[in-house]
Amino acid sequence: MLIGKVTGTVVSTLKDEKVTGLKFLVVETLNAKGEFTGSYVVAADSVGAGIGEVVLYATGSSARQTELTLNKPVDAVIMAIIDSFEVAGKSVYRKNR
C-alpha cells in the first residue's frame, strides 16, 4: 500500500456497467515524510473517505478484494483512513478530530 491524500473527484456518466455506483477519488501519493510525490491514482473508495483525508490505498488485483470492488475493472482502492503514522520515531501525520 501507499499513503495518499484525497484531493479530488472524478465524474463520469459513460462507464463500464460494472463500475456503476462506485465513487472515484483522486488520491495524490505522499512519501514517507508526508510530502506530495507528484504521483496520483484515481481510486475506488471502500471506506467513505472524504476530500482532505490521508488514506492507505492498494493497487493491482488486491484492489478487487473489497466487497465493493470484487470482479470489477478497478485497479486502485482506498482501504483505510489513516489516523496517524510515524516514521523514524517521529510523528509525520496526525488526523485532526
Added chain:
Amino acid sequence: MLIGKVTGTVVSTLKDEKVTGLKFLVVETLNAKGEFTGSYVVAADSVGAGIGEVVLYATGSSARQTELTLNKPVDAVIMAIIDSFEVAGKSVYRKNR
C-alpha cells in the same frame, strides 16, 4: 486508475486470436493537473471512447474484468469516459457538450 487522453489508434492484422475485434487506442497519461506526463498505454476500449476524449483506464489483471476483455491478453482498458474532474477545489477538466 489513471486519467489519460485518447490521442491515437493502433492497427494490427496479425494478432493473437483472442484479441480479434478489440479496438486498441493510444492513451497518453495526464497528471493531476491535467497535463501530459510523457507516458502512455495502448488500451482496449470498453466504452466507445473517441479521439480527444479524457478517460479513466485500468491496468493489470483489472483490465480483464470487463465483458469485452475477459480472459484476454490485454493489460489496459478504458473503463470510463470522464465528464469532469477537479483537484484541490479547482476544476481541472470539463468535457464540452
Added chain:
Amino acid sequence: MLIGKVTGTVVSTLKDEKVTGLKFLVVETLNAKGEFTGSYVVAADSVGAGIGEVVLYATGSSARQTELTLNKPVDAVIMAIIDSFEVAGKSVYRKNR
C-alpha cells in the same frame, strides 16, 4: 499494452520446464512518438514476430492469457504485430510491405 520494436533474441538451455519451446525476444519499448525509451522487456512470442517488427506487448498476468503462455512463468507476451499507428492525427509508423 506498450509498443515496442523487436531487436534481439535470448538463448537459454537451462530453464524452467514449463517454458520449454517458447521463443524469447528482446523488445525495446517505444514512446508515443515512435522513439526508443531506453526500456525493454524480454517477451514470449505468440504471433511469430521477427527482428525489426513493431509490436504490441502485454505484461503481468495478462501475458499468460494466450494459448502458448497459459499457466507459465512468463510476464510479457507479444500479442500483436503492428501494421501502423498514429498519434495526434499524424502517422507515427507504417510497416513496409
Added chain:
Amino acid sequence: MLIGKVTGTVVSTLKDEKVTGLKFLVVETLNAKGEFTGSYVVAADSVGAGIGEVVLYATGSSARQTELTLNKPVDAVIMAIIDSFEVAGKSVYRKNR
C-alpha cells in the same frame, strides 16, 4: 521481492473490514548496497517484524499468499526477516544479535 527497513507504523481505525487486525508497517526500500532509495511501501506483516529490522517484502497478488493476507485488499507483505545479505562478494548487512 525487495529489501527494506521497517521504519514506521500506520494507525487506522476506519478501514475495510477484511483488514481488521492486520498490522501495517512503513518499510523503506533499500538498494543492493543497503542504502535507502527514497521509496517505501506500507506492508502487512506476516512474520512479527519490528522497527529497525531489515526485511524482504513481496508486492502485488503475491502479497496475498500468506495465511494472514489471503483474499484481503493488501498489496505488500513482509514475508521474511533478513539475517544477512551479501552482494558482489561483500557483506552488505548483518543483523545484530
Added chain:
Amino acid sequence: MLIGKVTGTVVSTLKDEKVTGLKFLVVETLNAKGEFTGSYVVAADSVGAGIGEVVLYATGSSARQTELTLNKPVDAVIMAIIDSFEVAGKSVYRKNR
C-alpha cells in the same frame, strides 16, 4: 521478463512458513546493452542459478507459476539461465563454458 545478473544471496531464518526451503538470490537488472541499471530484485530460484550467472527473471503473479513457487508469497523468480543474447545484430553476452 528482464535480464539480470545474480550477484548476491539473502539469508533469513524467520520467514513465512510457505517460503521455507526457497533460495533467495539478489539479481541486479541489466539493460539491453548488458549494463547494470541500478535496479535489482530478490528472486526465488527455480533453475539452480549461481553467483555470476546471467538469467531471465519473471515478476508478479507469473513468478508463482513454477512448481517451486506455486501459491507462495514470492513475486520474482529466476526461470532461465541465459546462454547468450544479442540485440541489434550484435552479441551482448555469451556465457563462458
